[in-house]
Amino acid sequence: MNHSFVLKGNIIHTPRCGVLELHPNSFLVCREGRAEGIFAQLPEAFAGLPVEDFRDKLILPGLTDLHLHAGQYAYRSLGMDMELLNWLEQNAFPEESRFADLDYARRAYDIFVQALRDSATTRACVFATLHRPATLLLMELLECSGLKCFVGKVNMDRNCPDSLREQTQNSLAETRRWLEECAGFERTRPILTPRFIPTCTDELMQGLGALQREFGVPAQSHLSENLSEIDWVAKLCPSTRFYGEAYAQAGLFGGDCPTVMAHCVWSGPQERELMKQQGVFIAHCPQSNMNVSSGIAPVKSYLQEGQKVGLGSDVAGGAHLSIFRAMTDAIQCSKLRWRLVDQNTPALTMPEALYMATKGGGELFGKVGSFEPGYAFDAIVMDDSDIPTTRTCNLAERLERVVYLSNGKPHVKYVQGEKLF
């Protein structure tokens, strides 16, 4: 299909972090799935393209969810009275072990994919479980949904219940087979997914590093989320100076291997330096960091020092799939951080939050998350007419209302020029 057309409406995006670009009542041109430009008057050159007029609605880039666990969707909001390591053991692991049963996996992933499709998210970076067949099933369902996702079969070969512990060589063999079997998908691509250092032996990490070099796939994991976890990693990896070095020793920490590290709540100067140098993507998951009592990541500082930062729902550490919710959680947490931890660093602003939710996280997928020419045409159309008010709001205020108050479901959604609904 030739995805070329024009949308008309109130267009908002953030080509630069912290700056909102507002184009009231303008034209947004899509040519073969890519943005061509925003125009106050439609240029002659595009006069032949079909125009869809969304009138007074808002048109935003699609949102990217940079970190979430599809296999945990069924128990979001449950067991929230625990800290990370207990929560994993008592909630996450028992649930994930059920995905050995492909029938269960289908029922659970059907619910998850439908919810993700209905949301404002157009791209996501997803943990499945360690089960190869269920992971392939999830990729198939996502492929059919029209969304674009990275999906990872999880690896873990220590410090987890028997039902989830893989034999090291078997884990690597299954991963290789999975990488080969999922090569046919168009929209859904594989991402190497060692769960986190505590559940992965050095041997497994080295083997995954070798697979990364062989297949040229990106990687994702968790980093410096929780103080007890960090202590544990220091004991497990005595040769490292900081947590991130354990990934780096396996070659799975950015550089040639695009890498997403979720959380980074407690990353110290050396870790931050290496993340910056290697272009590691930080997936900031503020709600999860509250729910499992991890803390508040210094995200404003990350933006100031030029780190790559996106937002993650981290379902089911986070209870909500909405990246709009993640934006407001991020802003609210950053205000508490300013008040309680570091008064030298101001709070995040709405334009910064929108940047992280769009272009910041979108960069993992290439030119994604902006309407600048050449960017993939991921767009959501938001209708704020059902949030009643007596005020006449300007566009920036209407964005705030959509982000804080809407139910998070777009009126219309496009992924790379394809209209999903």
Add this chain to the structure above:
Amino acid sequence: MNHSFVLKGNIIHTPRCGVLELHPNSFLVCREGRAEGIFAQLPEAFAGLPVEDFRDKLILPGLTDLHLHAGQYAYRSLGMDMELLNWLEQNAFPEESRFADLDYARRAYDIFVQALRDSATTRACVFATLHRPATLLLMELLECSGLKCFVGKVNMDRNCPDSLREQTQNSLAETRRWLEECAGFERTRPILTPRFIPTCTDELMQGLGALQREFGVPAQSHLSENLSEIDWVAKLCPSTRFYGEAYAQAGLFGGDCPTVMAHCVWSGPQERELMKQQGVFIAHCPQSNMNVSSGIAPVKSYLQEGQKVGLGSDVAGGAHLSIFRAMTDAIQCSKLRWRLVDQNTPALTMPEALYMATKGGGELFGKVGSFEPGYAFDAIVMDDSDIPTTRTCNLAERLERVVYLSNGKPHVKYVQGEKLF
């Protein structure tokens, strides 16, 4: 009307703070607007009453919103990039001044009352604005809604824009007239509402104290919300040892005068001692405390020391009217407080949050917020069947899912035995 009937369903309430009472598939009897008891089998004595069978749905006490500004509803979520005092000046005050126009007030309050009616809230303690006619209009609309509310005409005679500054004697005369004019409402009762110490002279406070003694009405205001505000009060009231004492000097700090103080984020030992001694209600408003960068109130400690605590949405410092949202905000904030401020005090639990949202805040209205015999029959019926999951959840888990994940709108709502919808 004789409000006597029986509801059947899954009944949950918290007669004691921290303890969830779960009654699956049970009968809840209402006699003349008051709860009579919860029964596994319906006793013979109630066999003649009509039974409404809500099958697998959840039945909870109605929620109480102990602090919110009806005159700010139109701009919730806007201007959230400011701290309290700037936000008041640039957002709250200009909006409130529009309520001098009764047509504007009607449009704005219509939207607000409809939203409150549709929510899970059955009782609320509400700030109007300083305008007597608009305040009476709000009371009329709330009276018709079937909800039970305290509503206050705001007083302020210093440190505010000319358009909102009352002359002291005129403020008192208008307050007296308002108290006389609103005597006829059944469900909607007046509450004295000096905005906060910075906007109220000693003379005004003394005059309001005298009105309180004459009319026997309760009082509400703000206390120790924000550090700059607290510094300011210390300068304005050099004869006080702490902020709360400024209210106490006017006789408006609990004791014979039931008093709600919103926030109490930074209350010190002396203030807490006096609050406890005087039975002051603390309205904990966690989202607002994030949004305007105030901090995190030590709510768990307040519960431990036996303070009276309820939850407030604090619209529009808070963006969301839902007290379910306030419950999860309170839990999440308390986890951050444990992590970042005070590791000797654990986080709030879901049963504690439900207690604050029901019986804790409800106590301001008398025997409200529980299904114990003699309590006013305020109930909400929640349908969780549209939150899909593959898990078979027990009742406590289903409560968590409703609180975190539902849209907050009950299927059916009763206030003192009267069915609203």
